Amino acid sequence: MTDLTRRCFVSAGTATLALGLPQAAQAAPVIALPKDLGGHEPSTIMAVRTPSPVVSMTFDDGPHPRLTPILLDMLKARGLRATFYVIGNRVVQWPDIVRRIAAEGHEIGNHSWSHPDLSGYSDAAVLSQIDRTTDAIYQVTGRPPVTFRPPYGSFTRRQRDMLHVQRKLPTILWSVDPQDWRRPGAQAVASRILAGSRAGAIILSHDIQSGTVQAMPQTFDGLRARGLRFVSVSQILGWPLWQSRRFKRVALSG
Numbered sequence: 001m002t003d004l005t006r007r008c009f010v011s012a013g014t015a016t017l018a019l020g021l022p023q024a025a026q027a028a029p030v031i032a033l034p035k036d037l038g039g040h041e042p043s044t045i046m047a048v049r050t051p052s053p054v055v056s057m058t059f060d061d062g063p064h065p066r067l068t069p070i071l072l073d074m075l076k077a078r079g080l081r082a083t084f085y086v087i088g089n090r091v092v093q094w095p096d097i098v099r100r101i102a103a104e105g106h107e108i109g110n111h112s113w114s115h116p117d118l119s120g121y122s123d124a125a126v127l128s129q130i131d132r133t134t135d136a137i138y139q140v141t142g143r144p145p146v147t148f149r150p151p152y153g154s155f156t157r158r159q160r161d162m163l164h165v166q167r168k169l170p171t172i173l174w175s176v177d178p179q180d181w182r183r184p185g186a187q188a189v190a191s192r193i194l195a196g197s198r199a200g201a202i203i204l205s206h207d208i209q210s211g212t213v214q215a216m217p218q219t220f221d222g223l224r225a226r227g228l229r230f231v232s233v234s235q236i237l238g239w240p241l242w243q244s245r246r247f248k249r250v251a252l253s254g
């Protein structure tokens with residue numbers, strides 16, 4: 001993680017570089033992302049510098065058959081938008097929940113197919129994990145994810161640059177980590193998130209942890225009481241809403 005310690009900020013803006021096809025041909029068809037993705041944005045983002053009082057809540061490792069719907073109810077009751085970094089093999093297991101996430105206005109991001117530590121993987125194996133997941137999300141929601149979060153945050157600088165060049169997917173890390181996977185209890189999760197969050201924050205949490213989901217009403221209400229608004233990862237990057245974008249499948253040829 002030493003090379004991840006440098007905090008990367010991006011400003012809102014629209015990149016204009018044309019979509020380039022990967023130089024190394026991949027066997028599987030991929031989904032062409034809009035032209036304004038990638039390009040000028042850095043390959044790694046932990047938070048953004050913004051004058052707007054906005055934060056992005058992100059939930060990793062789902063969908064979970066029991067907890068994710070509970071969380072969706074909490075978000076819906078407050079009219080909040082979040083981003084879910086889902087695992088591909090769970091998408092195919094619980095497609096209805098993934099459909100519901102998208103239908104209720106949340107964004108879905110790519111969190112790999114089987115949640116391995118990718119840092120020792122070959123580029124081909126990394127792209128396989130990511131393409132398979134992109135395809136599963138596309139099959140279920142009609143949209144591919146436009147950002148990637150590596151399992152454990154474990155992804156080398158070179159891999160992040162490779163993914164950005166090959167698939168136009170920036171790697172989204174975080175600026176607030178409540179360490180909720182250690183199950184510190186709902187109160188600790190809420191307190192840590194509230195203590196660490198400021199405008200432009202990207203907040204990490206996991207919707208497969210019951211303590212995390214229990215912590216969310218207090219967390220949401222506490223952040224809102226401080227005047228912070230909830231936006232998706234695309235929105236905090238200054239991109240259009242994920243739900244409003246059009247995508248097409250393309251076959252890459254060598």
Ligand SMILES: [Zn+2]
Binds near residue numbers: 061151
């Ligand atoms: Zn994870």
